[in-house]
Amino acid sequence: NEDQRRQRLQTALLRVLTMDTMNPNVKRVEYAVRGPIVQRAVQIERELKMGIKKPFTEVIRANIGDCHAMGQKPITFFRQVLALCSYPDLLEDGKFPEDAKSRARRILQACGGGSLGAYSTSQGIEMIRQDIARYIERRDGGITCDPDNIYLSTGASDAIVTMLKLLVSGEGMSRTGVMISIPQYPLYSATLAELGAVQISYYLDEDNCWSLDISELRRALQEAKKHCSPRALCIINPGNPTGQVQSRQCIEGVIRFAAAEKLFLMADEVYQDNVYADGCKFHSFKKVLFEMGLEYSEKVELASFHSTSKCYMGECGFRGGYMEVVNLDPEVKVQLTKLVSVRLCPPVPGQALLDVVVNPPQPDEPSYDTFIKERTDTLATLAEKANMTQEILNQVPGIKCNPVQGAMYTFPRIHLPPKAILEAKEQTPDMFYCMKLLEETGICLVPGSGFGQRDGTYHFRMTILPPKEKLKIVLAKIKEFHQHFMAQYS
Numbered sequence: 086n087e088d089q090r091r092q093r094l095q096t097a098l099l100r101v102l103t104m105d106t107m108n109p110n111v112k113r114v115e116y117a118v119r120g121p122i123v124q125r126a127v128q129i130e131r132e133l134k135m136g137i138k139k140p141f142t143e144v145i146r147a148n149i150g151d152c153h154a155m156g157q158k159p160i161t162f163f164r165q166v167l168a169l170c171s172y173p174d175l176l177e178d179g180k181f182p183e184d185a186k187s188r189a190r191r192i193l194q195a196c197g198g199g200s201l202g203a204y205s206t207s208q209g210i211e212m213i214r215q216d217i218a219r220y221i222e223r224r225d226g227g228i229t230c231d232p233d234n235i236y237l238s239t240g241a242s243d244a245i246v247t248m249l250k251l252l253v254s255g256e257g258m259s260r261t262g263v264m265i266s267i268p269q270y271p272l273y274s275a276t277l278a279e280l281g282a283v284q285i286s287y288y289l290d291e292d293n294c295w296s297l298d299i300s301e302l303r304r305a306l307q308e309a310k311k312h313c314s315p316r317a318l319c320i321i322n323p324g325n326p327t328g329q330v331q332s333r334q335c336i337e338g339v340i341r342f343a344a345a346e347k348l349f350l351m352a353d354e355v356y357q358d359n360v361y362a363d364g365c366k367f368h369s370f371k372k373v374l375f376e377m378g379l380e381y382s383e384k385v386e387l388a389s390f391h392s393t394s395k396c397y398m399g400e401c402g403f404r405g406g407y408m409e410v411v412n413l414d415p416e417v418k419v420q421l422t423k424l425v426s427v428r429l430c431p432p433v434p435g436q437a438l439l440d441v442v443v444n445p446p447q448p449d450e451p452s453y454d455t456f457i458k459e460r461t462d463t464l465a466t467l468a469e470k471a472n473m474t475q476e477i478l479n480q481v482p483g484i485k486c487n488p489v490q491g492a493m494y495t496f497p498r499i500h501l502p503p504k505a506i507l508e509a510k511e512q513t514p515d516m517f518y519c520m521k522l523l524e525e526t527g528i529c530l531v532p533g534s535g536f537g538q539r540d541g542t543y544h545f546r547m548t549i550l551p552p553k554e555k556l557k558i559v560l561a562k563i564k565e566f567h568q569h570f571m572a573q574y575s
Contacts, residue, residue: 110278110279110280110281111279121516121520122148122516122519122520122523122529122530122531122532123146123148123149123529123531125520125523125524126144126146126148126523126529129144129523129524129527130144139527140525140526140527141526141527142527143527144523144527144528144529145527145528145529145551145555145558145559146529147528147529147530147547147548147550147551147559148529148530148531148546148547148548149531149548150325150394150395150401150492150493150494150548150550151399151401151548151550152394152395152398152399152400152401152493152550153399153400153401153402154401155548155550155551155552156550156551156552156555157399157463157550158459158463159399159400160397160398160456160459160460160463161452161455161456161459162182162184162185162441162445162446162452162455162456163398163400163438163441163442165181165182165185165452166185166188166189166192166437166441167403167434167437167438167441168181169181169185169186169189170189170192170193170201170434170437171201171434173189173193173199176189176190182450182451182452183451184446184447184450184451184452184453185452188440188441188444191212192210192212192213192437192440195210195211195212195213196210196433201433201434201437202433203433204429204430204433205237205430205431205433205436206430207422207425207426207428207429207430208235208236208237208422208425209235209236209237209238209407209430209431209436210237210433210436210440211232212440213237213436213437213439213440214232214233214235214237214407215232216440216443216444217230217232217235217237217407217409217439217440217443218230218231218232218234218235219443219444220443220444221369221371221409224369224372225369225371225372225375226372228371228372228375228376230409234409234410234411234413235407235408235409236407236408236409236410236421236425237405237406237407237430237431237435237436237439238406238407238408238425238431239404239406239428239431239432239435240392240393240394240401240404240405240406240435241353241355241390241391241392241394241406241407241408242272242406243404243406243431244388244390244406244407244408245272245273245276245351245353245390245408246272246276247408247421247424247425248351248388248408248421249263249276249277249280249282249317249351250280250424251417251420251421251424252282252316252317252349253277253280253281253282255314258312258313258314259313259314260281260282260283260313260314261282261283261313261314261315261316261317262282262283262284262285262309262313262314262315262316262317263277263282263283263284263285263315263316263317263318263319264285264286264287264302264305264306264309264315264317264318264319264348265277265284265285265286265287265319266286266287266288266289266297266319266320266321266324267286267287267288267289267536267537267538267539268289268295268326268327268496268533268536268537268538268544268546269286269319269321269536269537270321270325270326270353270536271535271536273319274537283309283312283313285305285306285308285309285313285315286305286537287301287302287304287305288301288305288539289324289327289329291487291498291539291542294329294487294488294490295324295327295328295329295487295496296329296331296335297320297331297335297339299338299339299342302318302339302342303342306346315346315348316348316349317348317349317350317351318339318342318343318348318349318350318351319351319353320339320350320351320352320353320370321353322336322352322353322354322356322367322370323356323357323359323360323367323490323491323492324356324491324492325353325356325492325493325494326494326496326531326533326536326546327487327492327494327496328471328487328488328489328490328491328492328493328494328495328496329487329490329491330360330362330365330366330367330490330491331368332368333366333368333373336368336370336373337373337377339370340370340373340374340377340381340385341381343385344380344381344384344385349386349387349388350370350385350386350387350388351387351388351389351390352369352370352371352387352388352389352390353389353390354367354369354370354389354390354391355390355391355392355394355395355396355406356395356396356491356492356493357369357391357396358395358396358397358464359395359396359464359467359491359492359493360490360491361467361468361471361472361489361490361491362471362488362489362490362491365490365491367491369389370387370389371387371389371409371411374387374411383412384412385411385412386410386411386412386413387410387411387412388408388409388410388411388413389408389409389411390406390407390408391406391407392405392406392407393405393406393435393438393439393442394406395492395493397459397460397463397464397467398438398442399463400438403432403434403435403438404431404432404435405431405432405434405435405436405438405439405442406431406435406439407439466553467493467549467550469553470549470550470553470556471489471490471495471549472489473553473556473557473560474486474489474495474547474549474556474560475487475488475489475495477557477560477561477564478495478497478560478563478564480564481563481564481567481568482568482571483499483500483567483571484497484498484499484500484563484567485497485498485500486498489549493548493549493550494546494547494548494549495546495547495549496533496536496544496545496546497544497545498542498543498544499515499518499543499544499545499567500543500571501514501515501518501543501574502571502574502575504574504575505517505518505570505574508574513532513534514543515532515533515534515543515544515545516532516534518532518543518545518570519531519532519545521566521570522563522566525566526562526563526566528559528562528563528566530545530546530547531545531546531547532544532545533545533546547559547563
């Protein structure tokens with residue numbers, strides 16, 4: 086053992102890149118959605134294939150919002166257009182409807198050399214940016230949108246990271262602070278760690294259906310001013326991992342707060358079509374901002390984000406997304422365009438997909454009826470599963486689940502007995518719980534600690550995406566496991 090240790094030390098001395106010499110910010114990055122639980126799930130899947138006996142026959146991954154991996158069917162029209170764009174010889178095939186062919190021809194004409202394989206401009210294909218601008222105008226009731234303010238991206242994540250790169254600067258007390266909700270989607274905490282920025286945590290109100298309280302924003306901001314320079318406020322609406330949908334009144338309060346405190350607003354709106362609860366409605370930050378009058382619409386800096394990965398599309402793998410910027414300093418905009426040009430361009434197939442998402446079949450076109458049926462059925466099924474998830478989990482003593490108003494997740498609170506907390510030792514107690522759940526049932530969830538939570542509370546995040554019958558099995562297994570867990574550790 087001593088020889089091996091010495092050999093490892095000598096090898097390390099010969100290497101340029103070691104744990105001691107690497108970027109220290111990278112070591113601080115954590116991304117729970119693909120963390121230790123998921124790595125163990127992959128190992129268990131291998132063990133099952135090798136014939137190793139388990140108390141279950143498959144791993145069910147309810148850890149990530151990967152719609153198609155969970156059985157959601159692609160929208161036919163979208164895939165037809167992408168097939169035609171990818172292999173234009175199919176334009177001569179009589180099996181494809183004429184509206185899909187006309188969309189494909191239009192997209193290909195906007196591509197270099199008439200091919201999806203060509204680079205686009207760094208900001209994205211101009212025609213597609215124009216189509217997105219018209220889509221935003223329709224969504225927001227006619228409020229104008231300049232295509233030059235649209236930046237296509239590799240999913241919404243890429244645009245969010247790019248905007249944070251622009252915002253982060255300074256050292257010590259002048260270091261940029263960014264306000265993010267707790268619980269939050271770990272992309273934000275991971276990116277802030279990588280950039281060496283200061284995370285300013287504001288807590289959502291779990292007792293009030295994960296609502297956002299302006300007084301909590303104020304508390305977090307005043308505390309942060311003692312050790313950094315707060316410059317940005319990130320909002321996820323509908324919420325991930327918490328599934329809440331913000332009221333218009335709340336959004337107006339956030340905009341007033343951002344204006345008063347001179348904060349750059351980042352609105353993550355990738356779940357904007359995923360609204361299920363009665364009385365809830367999606368309001369875009371841009372629409373509310375402009376309807377509040379010139380005092381706000383000419384002053385508040387806003388970047389909003391959307392994606393093809395969620396909603397009824399679920400096309401995660403194509404990595405299509407966009408960002409709209411409002412009131413961005415013209416000189417900063419030049420720098421933003423320069424920054425995105427370093428990576429040449431977003432994936433062109435993702436751009437093509439985005440174009441048909443914002444420009445779907447119209448009532449007088451042959452694909453319209455099928456498209457509307459598929460879209461409606463997908464969203465209706467998600468709404469049904471959201472309701473079912475909440476109802477079944479709330480039947481379990483020791484689990485408390487808020488209504489899933491929107492998005493694709495639930496973030497229930499779990500009561501863990503002191504004996505279980507003690508046995509967790511160096512693991513967080515909810516990681517201990519989720520790991521035991523995985524080993525005993527094959528269900529892969531993410532512990533709440535990976536998203537942030539108030540001290541002394543424990544949660545898990547699960548998606549509502551598995552097919553209805555499989556979701557019933559998942560929920561029944563969680564119920565049975567939790568009862569057994571409580572009996573074992575009480």
